[in-house]
Amino acid sequence: MNSYQPLHEGWTVSGSDISRLPAVVPGCVHTDLLRAGRIEDPYLDENETKLAWIGRTDWEYETTFTATPGSRTDLVCAGLDTVAEIELNGSVVGETANMHRGYRFDVGSLLRDGSNELKIKFRSAYAYAEGQQQRLGNRPNAYPEPFNFIRKQACNFGWDWGPTLVTAGIWQPIGLETWSVARLAEVRPQVTVDRGTGRVELRVRLDRAADEPVIITAEVAGRRAQATVDGIEALLILTIDDPDRWWPRGFGDQARYDLDVTLAAADGTTLDTWSRKIGFRSVRIDTAGDGYTVIVNDVPVFVRGINWIPDDVFADRVTRDRLAARFRQAADANVNYLRIWGGGRYESFDFYDLADEMGFLVGQDFLFACAAYPEEEPFRSEIEAEARYNVVRLASHPSLVVWTGNNENLWGYEDWGWKPELNGRTWGSGFYYDLLPRIVTELDPTRPYWPGSPYSGTPDRYPNDPVYGTTHIWDVWNTDDYTKYAAYRPRFVSEFGFQAPPTYATLRRSISDEHLAPDSPGMAHHQKAIGGDQKLERGLANHLPEPRDFDDWHFLTQLNQARAVAFGIEHFRSLRPLCQGTIMWQLNDCWPVTSWAAVDGDGRKKPLWHTMRDAYADRLLTFQPRTGSPLEADGPLTEIEPGAVVPPQGAPALVAANDSRTEWQLATTVTRRDLTGRILASAELTATIAPGENATLALPEELSTPGDPTTEFLTTDTGVTWFWSLDKDIPWPAADYTTEVAHDGDVHRVTVRATTLLRSLTLFPDRLDPEAETDRAAVTVLPGDSVTFTVHSEQALDPAALTSRPVLRCVNDIAASPVAKN
Incomplete structure (x- = not known):
């Protein structure tokens, strides 16, 4: 049987005036330099700016190892970052220029019986990319960096949420595989289920060292198929009666089956094995009526999604445990879909295995983002090899439901002024419309392909038209108020979002400014979006009282982000069946930064x-403006002044969206109240909502028409609210409440009893203990009611600090000083 010898020990790295530092493999030069104390942490303060030299330096990794050559021995490199020359015992083995694929080299003739020396020389990614840029002619992109001229993680070159840290190194496992006769070079399962019958079409390709016949055996769910092979390819088909299906989270269980493949010699000697877990499920994208609906096992799934970026600039720090923590955060937020953005990585086995296990649907972008990409050699061949490698690598995962050609490049070509600059040069369309769909159809026809995000369904349409296909909504963040989300009637929103700074504990760990301010040096450096702070200020000025200090600013910007994204999600969900999905930008960060993330760079x-x-x-229950008969959302608004607040179009109605798998017998009491909590009108609303359906309930006129819109609001008995006026225009009472703190082990229960209305009450326990976490935020509490925050902290937190500013906040404590009584 074949054997594998990992080569992860004894490495050193050298470059420029740095010689033979200990290196960790898998890893990268930045983490090696950091570990050796040769650089400061690039995530802290402005240290990033001191480290540009690393990406412009050539680096050499070197190790020695002992080996015993076999009949055939390959050096297997699962990932090299990026432009590398591999040398074994003084002889060049091969060269690479693509971070996104693996490589294999026959080194049997170069191995010595005993000590061997392996060197991998990494050329500067900048030198390579700039050389290709000069050779092929410039192509426009979103940032003044040459990331579109090298097959490397684009966001290493900086993004509007990421640092410019251009890495190099052996970023994936490396080792020697020794084998004889034949090996399993490629195992590609195509798994389908139709009318109760599961089918696995297993396509196998072999590498050979001898011409003798070999036997391939495949087993799954108690079924077995076998083939004797004289050549290098085989097809084995297994059928399973009535297999348990793999379902997305919320729709059923995530049944998986072990698929085992064995390669044996004619005498029965095992030569190689391959094992994966597979799931039986069908998937398609329904584009009927020019929409975009994900259909799994013939059931439409309303996508409640997040965009995913690399969870750390340095891939070796993204462990399975870290991914599991992030996935749990997504699951606890009721997310069912992860879109892997095209400027990062094809995600790892651990990522996809966790998604399979937890029932997330995954959309994987091919790795092209916000740029025109050259189609000339060597890129065309590299991209074909990269696509083939990853489509095969990920084929067994039931969570993967769609391949997407690129991020925003179709839109950029039409709308970002690229055409004059390109002047007829290639820009990537041949990849998105021809090469990539052909590869997916050839290698994995069980999954749909979509040319881009956004994309309107056909090449002759404007690619970011919300009336068709998938759309990105960025005018809200860039130029307009978040209330403009209500102006859209999209079919599927695959990007939209709003910024805020990270948590206070994360700020204090990563920024050493003596006095934090939005424009203090560290804060300014950790804001990568062009005009980001001005856009934050515009959002605050439109909605909330003017902050008096940094603590106010921090609370209000975080609150405004929370409201903006929730406003968009609720509006888009209320439009079902017209709209069938919403993917907010973004779940996670790769370092501590002001960004669109829901979970900051420290997790x-x-x-x-x-x-x-x-x-x-x-x-979901949500108040939404509705007019017409039947109650419908208005069409897109026109001639909106940039930055203006868009007033609600029509009277509020109550929309109920049922994404559960059971019928919803809704009964709720809606009241119109004034700021003292006094009930001005009341009505009970009832409805029966089937699974996967929405219901829109009209409010009686005494509820939908306020006497004074600045001092009245609607609320349900479950706490859903509607305010006719903006917070900045409401005469809030001074916050008056009492508090009680109960402490038991690592749990603190903070109960706040409201004497006055408390608007968006939020607790920030990380200001007292960086590891502390609360269970809720932005809760509006009526006079006479109470709310209890459950805080987890291994420290005993000071009750007085836990229940006062700046830890306990609400909107009306900015308009007037709170009156807290313990």
């Missing part, structure tokens, strides 16, 4: 996470 939840969880609940 802490912002208030946005809590409001997203509520907006993505299986059963």
Whole structure:
């Protein structure tokens, strides 16, 4: 049987005036330099700016190892970052120029029986990319960096949420595989289920060292298929009667089956094995009526999604445990879909295995983002090899439901002024419309392909038209108020979002400014979006009282982000069946930064996470403006002044969205109240909502028409609210409440009893203990009611600090000083 010898020990790295530092493999040069104390942590303060030299330096990794050559020995490199020359015992083995694929080299003739020396020389990614840029002619992109001229993680070159840290190194496992006769070079299962019958079409390709016949055996769910092979390819088909299906989370169980493949010699000697877990499920994208609906096992799934970026700039730090923690945060926020963005990585086995296990649907972008990409060699061949490698690598995972050609490049070509600059040069369309769909159809026809995000269904349409296919909504963040989300009637929103700073504990760990301010040096450096702070200020000025200090600013910007994204999600969900999905930008960060993330770079939840969880609940109640008969959302608004608040179009109605798998017998009491909590009108609303359906309930006129819109609001008995006026225009009472703190082990229960209305009450326990976390945020509490926050902290937190500013906040404590009584 074949054997594998990992080569992860004894490495050193050298470059420029740095010689033979200990290196960790898998890893990268930045983490090696950091571990050796040769650089400061690039995530802290402005240290990133001191480290540009690393990406412009050539680096050499070197190790020695002992080996005993076999009949055939390959050096297997699962991932090299990026432009590398591999040398074994003084002889060049091969060269690479693609971070996104693996390589295999026959090194049997070069191995010595005993000590061997392996060197991998990494050329500067900048030198390579800039050389290709000069050779082929410039192509426009979103940032002044040459990331579109090298097959490397694009966001290593900086993004509007990420640092510019251009890595190099052996970023995936490396080792020697020794084998004889034949090996399993490629195992590609195509798994389908139709009318109760599961089918596995297993396509196998062999590498050979001898021409003798070999036997391939495949087993799954008690079924077995076998083939004797004289050549290098085989097809084995297994059928399973009535297999348990793999379902997305919320729709059923995630049944998986072990698929085992064995390669044996004619005498029965095992030569190689391959094992994966597979799931029986069907998937398609329904584009009827020019929409975009994900259909799994013939059931439409309303996508409640998040966009995913690399969870750390340095891939070796993204462990399975870290992914599992992030996935749990997504699951707890009622997310069912992860879109892997095209400027990062094809995600790892651990990522996809966890998604399979937990029932997430995954959309994987091919790795092209926000740029025109050359189609000339060597890129065409590299991209074909990369696509083939990854389509095969990920084929066994039931969670993967769609391949998407690129992120925003079709839109960029039409709308970002690229055409004059390109002047006829290639820009990637041949990849998105021809090469990539052909590869997916050839290698994995069980999954759909979509040319881009956004994409309107056909090449002759404007690619970001919300009336068709998938759309990105970024005018809201860039130029307009978040209330403009209500102007859209999209079919499927695959990107939209709003910024806020990270949690206070994350700020204090990563920024050493003596006095934090939005424009203090560290804060400014950790804001990568062009005009980001001005856009934050515009959002605050439109909605909330003016902050008096940094603590106010931090609370209000986080609150505004939470409200903005929840506003969008609730509006889009209320449009079903017209709209069939919403993927907010973004779940996670790769370092501590002001960004669109719900979970910051240190893994802490912002208030946005809590409001997203509520907006993505299986059963959602939301007030939405409606006019017409039947009650319908208005069409897109026109001639909106940039930055202006868009007033609600029509009277509020109550929309119920049922994403659960059971019928919803809704009964709720809606009241119109004034700021003292006094009930001005009341009505009970009832409805029966089938699974996967929405219901829109009209409000009686005494509820839908306020006497004074600045001092009145609607609320349900479950706490859903509607305010006719903006917070900044409401004469809030001074916050008056009492508090009680109960402490038991690592749990603190903070009960707040409201004497006056408390608007968006939020607790920030990380200001007292960086590891502390609360269970809710942005809760509006009526006079006479109470709310209890459950805080987990291994420290005993000071009750007085836990129940006062700046830890306990609400909107009306900015308009007037709170009156807290313990």
